[in-house]
Amino acid sequence: MRLLLSLFLGLFLFNCNAQNNITQTKTKTETVLNANPKLVVGIVVDQMRYDYLTRFYSKYGNGGFKRLINEGFNCKNNHYNYVPTYTGPGHASIFTGTSPKNHGIIANYWYDKFSKENVYCAGDSTVLAVGSDSKAERMSPHRMKTTTFADENRLFTQMRGKTIGISIKDRGAILPAGHSANAAYWFRGREEGHFITSTYYMNSLPKWVKDFNASKTAESYLKEWNTLYDIDTYTESGSDLNTFEGGFKGKDNATFPYDLAALKDKNKGFDIIKATPYGNSIVTDFAIEAITAEQLGKDNYTDVLTVSFSSPDYVGHNFGVNSKEVEDTYIRLDKDLERLFNALDKKVGVGAYTLFLTADHGAVDVPAFLQTAKIPSGYFDNDAFKNQLNTFLVKEFSASDLIENISNDQIFLNKNRLKQLDLDIGDVQYAIVNEIINYKHIDKVFSSETMQNANFTSGIKALLQNGYHQKRSGDVLIVKNPAVISYSRKGSTHGSGSNFDTHVPLLFYGNGIKRGSTLTKTEITDIAPTISALLGISFPNAATGNVLEFVLD
Template sequence: MNTNKIVSLWLLVAFCFSASVVQAQRKSKNKDKDQSQKQEVVFTTPYTSPKLVVGIIVDQMRFDYITRFWNHYGEGGFKRLVGEGFNCKNNHFNYAPTYTGPGHASVYTGATPATHGIIGNNWYDKVSDTEVYCVSDDSYASVGTTSDAGQMSPFRNKVSTITDELRLHTQMRGKVIAISLKDRGAVLPGGYAANGAYWFHGKNEGSWITSTFYMNQLPKWVSDFNSSDMAESYKKPWTSLKDISTYVESGTDINNYEGLFKGELNSAFPHDLPALWDTNDQFDILKATPYGNNLTTDFAIASLDGESLGADAITDFLAVSYSSTDYVGHKYGVNSKEVQDTYLRLDQDIERLLKTLDAKVGKGEYTVFLTADHAAVHVPAFLQDMKIPGGYTDSKSTKERFSEFLKYSYGSEDIVKNSSNGQLFLDHNIIKNLDLNLAEVQEHFAKELMSYGEYSHVYTGEQMWANNYTHGIPHILQNGYSQERSGDVITVLNSGYISASARSKGSTHGSPFPYDTHVPLLFYGKGIKKGETFEKTTIPDIAPTIAALLGISFPSGTTGQPIVEVLRK
């Protein structure tokens, strides 16, 4: 082989070796790049950290208030939440009774009364043999008023709340502020660890107050707000927001289904609040008008600056409960022009709150959920006139008939210690002294009550203890049944019926039927997907959904599940 061929062969070998080295280096770089990309995915933060979570509960809001008044809403309130957020269209309370106290507790604990123990607004306490209020606590004093309106705490709630878990997770650095016209609407969402829970004391004061459970004196921003006469500014006539002739989604303005303020001759717009002021407990009259919601929004916005909410990367929580919708619903009823006007004005409040959050916290930097603590039935007299099942029970006649049953069967009425929230509480000592079997007595009572024709369901405490109901009315009742606190016999009035002693005008709530259980559930903001679902969701799902979003522990009694469709991956 000549010299030229040898040199050429060595050059070829060198080139091939060089090419293989380059290729190997490229593969190595690509491999390193792939591994780097994999590491980047692996170490992406597995949770979302909004600067602020805003929980909104609208008291007594039926789901169909979104659709019924849709064409009247502006673009920045309900429509913004629905259009840019996630809409759970088949959201229900999965327990009864459907009242304000249990509703707020269930939203924030992710549990039902069977677990958290708030079985009503008021209930008969079997230990003390007295009726108790869900947040009353005379071991604490009022702050901001000389009245006893501030003697409140969450101690009757048996488990933690999502707000408690946020405080624990952030080593108490994340702030929690809860606000509502109603004390229970602030105390139960605020939980045990809130920085502040505030409610409105009307009468002749018109001030936001709290309890020594939270603090010994009001913060300066709250005192300044109370001194600003903001509440006084709403002492003005309640006129309709729009031309009332356009409120075709509601009934007539004057009818026999609506209640009246003291001093009014009929229920027609406008309602002259200045003229009605003194005869309707002064500032308390604001609660039953949209102005109560306006004032709540004013105070919520003041809290953003006052508490520097959403000002840093540590998540804070603002819990807002709009209560005026409940007061208006109770007074005027589901089909009233007053309810429609209240929701059109609430739509403006929500828009105002969202715009303020955009400006102060930053659009895309906060997360909102909106739901209700219960819905409401149409005025039963209205249902009757429409030839739809509904009406009023003859409470007096029922009581007299049941009294005769007790005397005949047991020789005395004393065997029943209390009747409240659709439940009977029996005297177990008397039953024991008569050598009777408790389960048999309960069943005897249940069969007697079912024979009256006014109840669709009657169950016994023994049935609630012994069975595991998985669907239907008994399942809903069992979720609302606390073994420690509930009664011996549980009754459910026929659909559309309420007790005649409850109210003869306006709407009410409390039943396990869809008109009381079907409520909105909207999620919006950071970490939330845009979309909707018709799959059934329940109220206890809210807290674990927010907990999953934040990457924090579920509240200690959680029975709900995260709604995975809501969360952006």
Template sequence: MKKLFFLLFISLSLVQCIAIKSTTTTTPVSSLSNNIQQINPTKLVVGIVIDQMRYDYLIKFYNKYGDGGFKRLMNKGYNLENVHFNYIPTYTAVGHTSIYTGATPATHGIISNNWYDKFSKKYIYCADDDRYSTVGAKSGGNKSPQRILTTTITDELRLSQNMKGKTIGIAIKDRAAILPAGHTATAAYWFEGNNEGKFITSTFYMNELPSWVIAFNNSGKANTYLNETWNTYYDISTYTESLADNNPYEGLYKGKNTPTFPYNLAVLRKLNNNYDLLKAVPQGNAITTDFAEATIIGENLGETKFTDFLTISYSSTDYVGHLFGPNSIELEDTYIRLDKELEKLLIFLDNQVGENNYMLFLTADHAVVPVPAYLNSIKIPGGYFESKEFEKFVNEITLNYFNSGELIENISNYQIFLNKEKVKSLNLNVHNVSQIIADEIINFDKVYKSVTAHTLQTTSFTSGILKTIQNGYNQKLSGDILFSLEPSTIKHSKKGTSHGSGYNYDTHVPLIFYGNRIQKGKTNKYYPITSIAPTLAHFLRITEPSGSTNELIYEILE
């Protein structure tokens, strides 16, 4: 009897254990779905790209910033201090595309702002598309994102929500609005200058502007900004981080005899293509913020159960940087004023969307080199590339080696395209011709590295300038010989500056994540710019863009 009782007790215990185990390990599908929703409540993602911002501007002008803009993001967000572009060329279209695709030009296909198309035998622009027409103005809108060969993070967000949720791109520059918003964007808007002074779009997105855009364009904001006088935000004597106001390394607006404050915009607009001037002064960033806020309200972004995405590019920093250089008071004041715009935008997001309902990231599409003439004045090497002389030099090479001056079809974007038909007609070997030219052009003044397309296809470079050239080389679209210049050397006038290289001054940019589910912190670990898109994909729990390198920033994911 005792034995029977003991066996009965053991059986009942086992049944109870099995019952307990089954209730603690089985989760209904509906509960799992609710848990996923609870840990991913981001209503709005905001991507902010500042055109031509070097990382050191965060530090250099830190004491001039208020507490609510850059400082708020740096001190309350996650600040990545060692983020670099990992390809050449570092241009606007390429930068925006690489940020949002998580890929380099080798994969996504945007190899420059403009480039020579070896199939149509003409120059093309990254966003031009004659299949579409302008909406909102007389011209400037025959655009689309169709030259991007991969998906963007903004595409993947739309796809993951069955095309629900909205994605909208805005900027002064068309390419900076169109390319980040991707193929599936709800809309992209950019500023048409000259005598228009309006935000416009393309029939790729819609056939007429929404009423809120029309109302914004009719508000007179653009005109109001151009009736202002641009003076320094603080007393000009305190701008000790920059060179003197009147120095020989700055360019000029038409109508000014010296590059000095104040700038009477109402007078200058008459000589600088009217509303085009707004692009090249800090007020261009101000109207971008105004339009971003109008977009959020007009499109009810962040107000549904779906996640919306707003891409914003502040473009005026690039225009000012090109004209005056990174050591100018004009550039410093532009960033001081941009800091105020960021503060205004963040306060607006807090109130309109909710402080815990949005996340954003801030980065740049490229950085910039100091004016080479200024570097020379303080005994730092640098200089200027003479492109016309280079073309003559290359033609002399082909005459000397192959007795022909017709082997070169095009030279642009630091690439050489061979006339393949002529090479073939002379019974020459393309690889042999390319290699001889690559070996010889290294002897031209300021050319520092050269490599053939064949070498890039058959060799894997792991570091240095040749690696960045390889990441920027697209087998289908790029030329037959690629080259880069010596450090601090540009193709530009001796006043103002440019960018495009693989050196640190062009590649090192800020990256800060802030907002919903982003912890405070910072790291000086190296990350390529192509880490942003796959990291956002994992943050949003969606598929990475189709060409993404999938290099994640694990710190913010933790």
């Protein structure tokens, strides 16, 4: 009898424990599935090469870039998987999880084959500016053909999760926030110095934005720009006085210090702030105010804040990769990031938000500087190229009007003229490819037929194909030699498929993110699927990237 009773009690206790374990396991699983961050913050630094993390590392404090590196996950071998590497395509690709081949933002500006005009990636004639009377600020995301992860989060939360986009540049605010954003704000310089938006989002600025604009924060940054630390300690960059930098109108040399108040009238008023580290500072000020005023991360629905720091791009274009100005800009950006992170800790909560930081492209060293180091580089003469090509077309086809447009290293043919002359488009493309491959500074040339009929998986051909949109791209695609640019002899630019343009930082931090690093190659299109997987929401509707499972906790 005792034996039977013991067996009964044993089975009873086993079943209870088993049921309890099942309940605990189920509860634990449900907790993980529902432990979404209160806020996702997507940070893009405009024109940030990966080596800016390592080159200036000793100058950074512990609360900015180093906090993300040491407490988050560092993808050290992160690249763009397409060309052209420009701002518009970069921001769209980060947040849609796909390349221009699908989202359609093939450049900042491009030639529209149907309207026969150049169009801007964020331009929209059907809307008006809000907060400015300027006719140049009519902007929306309507040219972007796909959703962002912010759009998918809005749909998933029945529009309860907010999305706010902020940047100096309109495209840096608009494209990341997506189509369904509550707002996108950008900085209108010139004589105004205000953050504005468009009627795509609202008909009048919220009170907190009006109050920010009225606070004269922009005016406070019209001050002296000098190096944050002793300039002699800036050993990670070249000499301050050199022949490779542009500088500001009204100042003879591109050397520190810069009196912005004195220079503003000759440099488009408040626009001068954009080309200094203070452009990052005012974006940080505005982003912190947005977190408070919009109550981001304060309820049970995940919100999304996108912040694009555009000023490094303006500084890089003006002064070049190797300049003291670029070094100072990143040292000061590190301080602004620390301010932003501290505000997130205080207002949203430590461990309550997820954040990533990346860049929309890198940049090439000034070719004139590279030449002094005997590194192959140079400048492409667009006018000479057009004249040489036109001479060939007249000789070959007895016509001087076969080309409608040449832009973004693409040639657009005049289809109507080809039809009138009974010329086969494939034959003309083939003839141009075989002609211009012989021209100076041109490395490779491909026709649109090649892009459409082949499937490339590696190398520059794959990058071109991922950047090629059948309806929007040109008929012939040109690849220049590495470090050969169509630009002035002073300052830097970008746009190529070379590593200096494609290799950019990718740092994840916060809720749901492991600590660590990897040298495994990742691609910019992997960010949106990874954030979507973390949130448990649908991927952006054309996403082609992969979930970086090793990043997620």
